[in-house]
Amino acid sequence: IATKFSAGVKTNGRAEAENRINKIIGHPKKTLLEVFTGLNKRTEDQTALDLISMLRKYAGPFALHTCYKQMEYSMYYLVEVVPRPPNASQWNMINAFENDAAYISTVWLLQLIKWRGLEMQHILHITHKATGKVHHLVILQDKRYICDCCMGLNLGIPCRHYFTAWTSVQGLPFHIGLV
Numbered sequence: 001i002a003t004k005f006s007a008g009v010k011t012n013g014r015a016e017a018e019n020r021i022n023k024i025i026g027h028p029k030k031t032l033l034e035v036f037t038g039l040n041k042r043t044e045d046q047t048a049l050d051l052i053s054m055l056r057k058y059a060g061p062f063a064l065h066t067c068y069k070q071m072e073y074s075m076y077y078l079v080e081v082v083p084r085p086p087n088a089s090q091w092n093m094i095n096a097f098e099n100d101a102a103y104i105s106t107v108w109l110l111q112l113i114k115w116r117g118l119e120m121q122h123i124l125h126i127t128h129k130a131t132g133k134v135h136h137l138v139i140l141q142d143k144r145y146i147c148d149c150c151m152g153l154n155l156g157i158p159c160r161h162y163f164t165a166w167t168s169v170q171g172l173p174f175h176i177g178l179v
Contacts, residue, residue, distance in 0.1 A: 066157050074163035076130060082123040106136045109148050113138060124169070126161045135161045143173050 030038070113120060119141040126135045137147045145152065151159035158166075158174075166172050 063157055066155070070151075070158060070160040071163045073160035074167065076128055077161065077164040078127045078129060079165050079168040080125040080127070082125050082136070104148050104150060106148055109136065109138065109146065113140075113146065122169075124161075124165050126164055137161050137165050139165075139169075139172065 110120075120138050121141050121143075122139040124137040124139065126137055127133070135148055137145055139145050145162055145165070147159050147161045149159050149161060151157060152162065166174055
């Protein structure tokens with residue numbers, strides 16, 4: 001009888017699990033609106049779980065590949081430490097130069113750091129060897145960094161300018177928390 005009734009199809013247990021969930025969502029004492037709301041909530045929860053699994057599947061390899069590319073590009077830059085002006089005891093001033101190749105200007109970068117109450121330790125002047133394009137990377141007192149290309153702020157992935165500084169400046173830390 002079973003082969004005729006089920007046409008030879010075997011179950012994997014998923015139908016039983018769904019039936020159990022459906023009984024929880026729609027028992028006889030619930031109204032149609034409550035059943036409808038419960039089913040929508042269940043669908044949203046499943047969609048969120050699917051998005052999380054997709055994010056884990058693709059975001060990790062993307063971040064790793066992007067870091068690898070940025071490390072390759074970092075070989076073509078030079079690093080210089082910008083000296084503090086002679087009469088300045090702290091980095092609370094704003095430099096007057098701008099950089100058209102950067103995502104934000106150096107003036108704006110320094111203003112943002114000042115407004116947030118962060119303390120700068122160093123400003124690194126990073127120049128591309130072939131094109132001469134300049135970027136400025138600020139090393140904060142707690143060893144975090146902010147670059148004017150804003151890749152670390154926008155994507156959460158260290159940029160080529162940071163990797164250049166990391167290979168040139170002794171004691172500059174790298175940890176997975178930067179990604």
